[in-house]
Amino acid sequence: MSSGAKERMLARAARDIRPGMTVNLGIGLPTGVLGHLDAGLPICLHSENGIAGVGRQLPYAEADRNLIDAGGAYVSPVAGTSYFDSAVSFSIVRRGRLDLTLLGAFEVAMNGDLANWMIPGRFSPGPGGAIELAQKARRVGVITMHTDKSGRPKIVERCTLPLTAAGCVNRIYTDMAVCDITPEGLRLAEIAEGVDPDRLQSATGAPLLMPEGPIPTF
Amino acid sequence: MSSGAKERMLARAARDIRPGMTVNLGIGLPTGVLGHLDAGLPICLHSENGIAGVGRQLPYAEADRNLIDAGGAYVSPVAGTSYFDSAVSFSIVRRGRLDLTLLGAFEVAMNGDLANWMIPGRFSPGPGGAIELAQKARRVGVITMHTDKSGRPKIVERCTLPLTAAGCVNRIYTDMAVCDITPEGLRLAEIAEGVDPDRLQSATGAPLLMPEGPIPTF
Amino acid sequence: MRSKTTPMAEAVAAIGDGASVMIGGFGVPGTPFCLIEELARQGAKELTIIKNDANEAGMGVDLLLQNRQVARLITSHIGLNANAIRLMNAGEIEVELVSQGILAERIRAGGAGLVGIVTDIGLGTPLAKGKTMLSLAGREAIFEPALTADFALLHAERADDFGNLSYAATARNFNPLMAMAASCSLAETETLVGQGQMIPEAVHTPGVFVDHVMELAELPEVYHVVRR
Amino acid sequence: MRSKTTPMAEAVAAIGDGASVMIGGFGVPGTPFCLIEELARQGAKELTIIKNDANEAGMGVDLLLQNRQVARLITSHIGLNANAIRLMNAGEIEVELVSQGILAERIRAGGAGLVGIVTDIGLGTPLAKGKTMLSLAGREAIFEPALTADFALLHAERADDFGNLSYAATARNFNPLMAMAASCSLAETETLVGQGQMIPEAVHTPGVFVDHVMELAELPEVYHVVRR
Numbered sequence: 001m002s003s004g005a006k007e008r009m010l011a012r013a014a015r016d017i018r019p020g021m022t023v024n025l026g027i028g029l030p031t032g033v034l035g036h037l038d039a040g041l042p043i044c045l046h047s048e049n050g051i052a053g054v055g056r057q058l059p060y061a062e063a064d065r066n067l068i069d070a071g072g073a074y075v076s077p078v079a080g081t082s083y084f085d086s087a088v089s090f091s092i093v094r095r096g097r098l099d100l101t102l103l104g105a106f107e108v109a110m111n112g113d114l115a116n117w118m119i120p121g122r123f124s125p126g127p128g129g130a131i132e133l134a135q136k137a138r139r140v141g142v143i144t145m146h147t148d149k150s151g152r153p154k155i156v157e158r159c160t161l162p163l164t165a166a167g168c169v170n171r172i173y174t175d176m177a178v179c180d181i182t183p184e185g186l187r188l189a190e191i192a193e194g195v196d197p198d199r200l201q202s203a204t205g206a207p208l209l210m211p212e213g214p215i216p217t218f
Numbered sequence: 219m220s221s222g223a224k225e226r227m228l229a230r231a232a233r234d235i236r237p238g239m240t241v242n243l244g245i246g247l248p249t250g251v252l253g254h255l256d257a258g259l260p261i262c263l264h265s266e267n268g269i270a271g272v273g274r275q276l277p278y279a280e281a282d283r284n285l286i287d288a289g290g291a292y293v294s295p296v297a298g299t300s301y302f303d304s305a306v307s308f309s310i311v312r313r314g315r316l317d318l319t320l321l322g323a324f325e326v327a328m329n330g331d332l333a334n335w336m337i338p339g340r341f342s343p344g345p346g347g348a349i350e351l352a353q354k355a356r357r358v359g360v361i362t363m364h365t366d367k368s369g370r371p372k373i374v375e376r377c378t379l380p381l382t383a384a385g386c387v388n389r390i391y392t393d394m395a396v397c398d399i400t401p402e403g404l405r406l407a408e409i410a411e412g413v414d415p416d417r418l419q420s421a422t423g424a425p426l427l428m429p430e431g432p433i434p435t436f
Numbered sequence: 437m438r439s440k441t442t443p444m445a446e447a448v449a450a451i452g453d454g455a456s457v458m459i460g461g462f463g464v465p466g467t468p469f470c471l472i473e474e475l476a477r478q479g480a481k482e483l484t485i486i487k488n489d490a491n492e493a494g495m496g497v498d499l500l501l502q503n504r505q506v507a508r509l510i511t512s513h514i515g516l517n518a519n520a521i522r523l524m525n526a527g528e529i530e531v532e533l534v535s536q537g538i539l540a541e542r543i544r545a546g547g548a549g550l551v552g553i554v555t556d557i558g559l560g561t562p563l564a565k566g567k568t569m570l571s572l573a574g575r576e577a578i579f580e581p582a583l584t585a586d587f588a589l590l591h592a593e594r595a596d597d598f599g600n601l602s603y604a605a606t607a608r609n610f611n612p613l614m615a616m617a618a619s620c621s622l623a624e625t626e627t628l629v630g631q632g633q634m635i636p637e638a639v640h641t642p643g644v645f646v647d648h649v650m651e652l653a654e655l656p657e658v659y660h661v662v663r664r
Numbered sequence: 665m666r667s668k669t670t671p672m673a674e675a676v677a678a679i680g681d682g683a684s685v686m687i688g689g690f691g692v693p694g695t696p697f698c699l700i701e702e703l704a705r706q707g708a709k710e711l712t713i714i715k716n717d718a719n720e721a722g723m724g725v726d727l728l729l730q731n732r733q734v735a736r737l738i739t740s741h742i743g744l745n746a747n748a749i750r751l752m753n754a755g756e757i758e759v760e761l762v763s764q765g766i767l768a769e770r771i772r773a774g775g776a777g778l779v780g781i782v783t784d785i786g787l788g789t790p791l792a793k794g795k796t797m798l799s800l801a802g803r804e805a806i807f808e809p810a811l812t813a814d815f816a817l818l819h820a821e822r823a824d825d826f827g828n829l830s831y832a833a834t835a836r837n838f839n840p841l842m843a844m845a846a847s848c849s850l851a852e853t854e855t856l857v858g859q860g861q862m863i864p865e866a867v868h869t870p871g872v873f874v875d876h877v878m879e880l881a882e883l884p885e886v887y888h889v890v891r892r
Binding site for chain 1: 693694716740741742743749762765766767768769783784789790791821832833836837839840887888
């Protein structure tokens with residue numbers, strides 16, 4: 001994946017973050033969305049280690065040793081930041097006060113199932129907060145490369161890995177497309193400029209429903 | 219009951235409050251124990267509306283409108299006071315961090331059963347915090363007149379009123395005696411000066427086990 | 437972050453007939469008297485009210501009781517309001533009496549997005565009657581369902597316009613729990629400040645849980661220390 | 665009120681073989697590194713450790729792992745400590761992985777004197793395996809038992825000698841929950857003040873939950889921002 005395609009994917013996901021939203025950006029690719037958000041956008045970034053109102057990341061030289069995000073990056077407060085304990089932090093998540101979370105994925109299925117925390121026998125460091133974010137945010141977006149390093153689709157008919165949460169995903173942002181999970185199935189919403197629909201379908205492990213009319217690009 | 223006998227009862231209960239204890243004094247008679255505590259005694263008074271470190275009661279003219287105890291009296295803070303929400307306040311109770319609570323009683327049984335919040339058909343304003351205090355404080359003392367206004371015993375073989383908590387009471391302080399709930403039964407610990415043991419037994423609705431040796435007085 | 441200041445009349449207008457409403461306060465401290473008065477003025481009916489106590493006759497939630505706006509009251513103690521006791525005994529309102537700390541935990545569980553809690557409080561008492569009993573590792577316990585509500589009415593000492601709240605002394609009580617448990621939380625505040633004017637560590641209720649905040653122009657006498 | 669200052673070595677000496685120990689912290693902030701080092705020095709064995717994460721190799725709870733003092737670890741994520749992963753995979757420690765917010769709630773439930781909580785988190789995932797399932801009003805839910813411990817090790821920014829604690833920024837995390845859940849709570853603090861020197865509304869952990877408090881003479885480098 002070219003850096004351009006990755007940045008375009010992150011920028012596209014950033015455009016779905018609207019004024020007034022409370023948002024949690026998962027560790028990894030989703031954190032990269034930060035770089036594409038207008039600093040003046042009135043949103044509230046939540047981090048599950050106990051912050052509402054996460055500001056920009058800080059270099060070590062400027063860091064406050066007591067202020068990190070859940071990914072371990074040193075961050076800054078903003079005007080209106082509050083801190084709280086881990087029980088309150090996940091109350092925000094489970095009570096449905098997150099308008100949106102953006103998460104990474106090992107696999108995401110056409111029915112919205114997500115697998116992103118465990119590969120039996122190879123990788124099981126613990127779920128952290130992934131299950132609660134996936135299960136309880138009002139809207140769950142997945143940000144992932146369309147295929148893995150071997151070229152295999154990450155969007156599949158059915159997940160083979162242990163689930164993070166069933167049927168939780170609303171929208172998938174990849175370097176090739178934006179797809180929505182709908183009652184009818186996996187629907188293509190937008191296609192990356194220069195990507196051919198047939199090539200997209202062959203890189204996708206589940207049938208893609210096409211939008212009515214011309215396919216919007218991003 | 220003479221005022222002298224009542225004050226003697228309260229003073230006797232106060233002597234069981236030791237340095238370092240965290241204590242909750244129930245509404246009514248138990249609050250009167252406050253007047254018999256040395257102001258310098260290093261204890262922590264808890265009130266279930268959200269204070270650890272309750273100071274003396276204040277007259278209206280000196281009161282802080284935001285600082286009451288659970289009985290609605292205006293109180294003062296002490297050095298080291300903290301405030302917290304109702305969930306934390308009862309966590310202190312249920313986690314067993316109260317060394318002692320002193321409660322009033324309608325009836326208290328020889329097995330430690332306590333009834334103090336409901337008289338079916340006549341009085342059921344709700345339990346407030348009584349059940350949790352009675353069930354979870356490490357030690358529960360009851361402060362009550364030995365008999366009711368009609369002269370009927372308040373210490374009984376078995377409670378007839380709905381229970382606050384079963385088997386919760388450790389010690390009973392009355393105007394006539396101090397009695398302990400023991401595995402063997404209700405044991406007289408001390409008798410009020412001038413009270414005859416036979417008269418005490420006839421004012422008590424359950425058999426009293428006598429202490430070894432002479433009966434201490436208070 | 438977004439500003440959530442809303443005129444009180446407009447915010448309260450969203451509370452319709454049949455709504456469930458949590459109301460902060462333990463006695464006078466922390467009771468949102470102005471929000472309650474506005475709810476009485478607007479007159480929504482058949483309300484389920486969740487509140488620690490029923491205040492005293494003539495003040496606070498008693499206004500809603502007198503107005504016949506309350507169908508159901510979930511509470512821990514109404515002994516200081518003879519009017520509430522009378523309406524309960526006459527069957528004009530349905531009252532669910534809950535042990536005070538369990539009421540707090542059920543509300544908190546609602547705010548924490550849990551299904552409920554399991555406790556041994558009340559075993560062997562009339563309060564256990566009709567409840568779901570569980571047997572866990574051979575020991576009996578009571579399932580207590582989480583409580584949520586459509587709205588919460590809160591009283592803060594200080595707030596910023598994002599809805600971060602702090603409470604004075606014993607005015608905290610049920611307010612932070614109810615802020616979390618309601619789908620829509622309305623907070624009246626004695627002082628409103630701009631974002632950045634509260635110490636982040638000293639915020640008691642994160643603004644994420646608050647939907648509308650409104651500053652009180654003045655505190656009516658009911659909030660003050662008066663010999664009643 | 666009673667002063668609870670205790671020399672660290674004396675307070676930690678009460679932690680015997682087989683004890684269960686909750687340890688605050690999420691990453692570096694809020695981790696009581698000095699208390700952990702003292703526990704490593706004194707060497708109690710067969711410990712059950714309850715902690716959000718396993719720190720990174722070479723620091724914090726990893727000292728206890730390297731020392732073979734840990735029999736069991738209840739945690740939400742150990743991905744930053746290859747040593748912990750290796751011990752888990754080799755079967756040298758038993759690891760119970762819990763969803764982070766449910767870990768927080770189970771500890772909080774222990775601190776609140778509850779039997780447990782009921783949640784829908786993890787339904788249909790491997791984390792639900794082996795758990796007590798409930799059917800409530802026709803819906804499936806998971807019973808999660810409360811967690812308590814013999815001891816809690818906490819790191820505060822500020823404390824008074826009664827044990828009232830406050831925490832800086834994201835150093836709060838699990839500390840207040842664990843303070844409540846342990847039978848005996850030990851708090852190291854960066855600054856110790858006299859009673860009356862903390863704002864009562866700004867206390868995060870009431871001293872009622874704290875048994876021993878000790879001021880750190882200096883903060884070793886591990887607490888600081890360092891490029892590792």
